[in-house]
Amino acid sequence: MIVIADGGSTKTNWCLINEAGRKIYFNTEGYNPYFSKTEYITKSLNESLPDHLEREKLTEVYYYGAGCSTPANQKIVSDAMENVFINAKVYVGHDLLASCRALLGNEAGFAAILGTGTNSCLYDGKDITLNIDSLGYFLGDEGSGSFIGKRILADYMKGYMPKGLREAFYDNYALTNEDIFEQIYNKPLPNRFCASFSKFLYDFKDSFEDYTFATIDYAFTAFFENLVVHYPNYKDHKLNCVGSVGYSFRDILSIVADRYEMGVGKIIRSPIDDLVQYHLTTAKAD
Incomplete structure (x- = not known):
């Protein structure tokens, strides 16, 4: 049995392919x-993985995750996976590669992630x-949920948000400026x-x-x-x-x-279905 996972900063989507396919x-x-x-990820997985998942029977784990772009960060995640899936061979890769495989398969092109964070690349x-590094939450991530959220919070705190929307925001969250500062810092x-x-914002659009x-x-x-136009x-x-x-x-x-004279190709919410298909197709080819 194998399991494939696409992990963002907020949620991880998993797909188990059992012995019956x-x-x-x-x-x-x-x-x-x-x-x-590692310790946090191990604890979270032990608490949140489904009871029906027979971990000891897993032979391969393919985990693509946000922030897993360096060997040091990959090790943080792979150590946790090996703690949990004790008999499996663990592969940890970047979520950007998962997006490329889901969006483009074996075709060359441009791929981007616009979720909690932002990333983009050219793929062969x-x-x-x-x-081109998006520089993360503090310095970049333009176009991401965190980037949009910071703009919304700033408008709310400064009083720039439309009155009705500001009232709806307070009704939903009851946050003061001090609460927001505490959460952020x-x-x-x-x-x-x-x-x-x-x-x-989407709910009130x-x-x-x-x-x-x-x-x-x-x-x-x-x-x-800040990102797209700098690709050749x-x-x-x-x-x-x-x-x-x-x-x-x-x-x-x-x-x-x-506006930037770029055509639009495939836009999907989650790569997991296409990523699973990529792995199944690749396995058959091999």
Whole structure:
């Protein structure tokens, strides 16, 4: 039996392929090694994996995760996986490679992640050939949920948010400025906290169309200006994207892409189904 996982900073989607070839899906929280260490990931997995999962029977684990771009970070995650899946061969790779495989398969092209965080690359059908670092939550991640959430929080705290939306925000969260400062500067996982507010904006997008468009357009324009346009010959590629933010606001993403003369290809919420198919197809080919 093998298991394939796509891990973002907020949520991990898993697919078990059992001995009969049946696919069984389940979720856990996300594990970004920049924020979560081996001990935390091990504890979380032990507490949240389904009871029906026969861990000792697993032979292979393929985990693609946010933040798993360096050997040191991959080891943080692989050590946790080996603690939990004691008989399995564990492979830990970057979630950006998972996105490439899900979006493009064995074809060359441009792929991006717009979820809690942001990432992007050029892919040659096998490997990532160029990746401009998005610099993470503090310095970049333009177009991501955390980037949008920071803008929403700033507008709320400064009083720039439309009155009705500001009232709805307080009704939903009852947060004071002091509460927000505490969450961002003193509590763990500030990126996840900020990103959670992109869903709030999505839920109210029809009632506050102008504010929603301006906020999301600002975020996706920053994504293009700071990342996409710096890829050589970017207009020769289509924008292929995975992630809840890109998918939820794909209409605005398409408008911004058109503004930069870039065609739009495949936009999906989660790569797990296409990633599983990639692995099954590759296994058959091998």
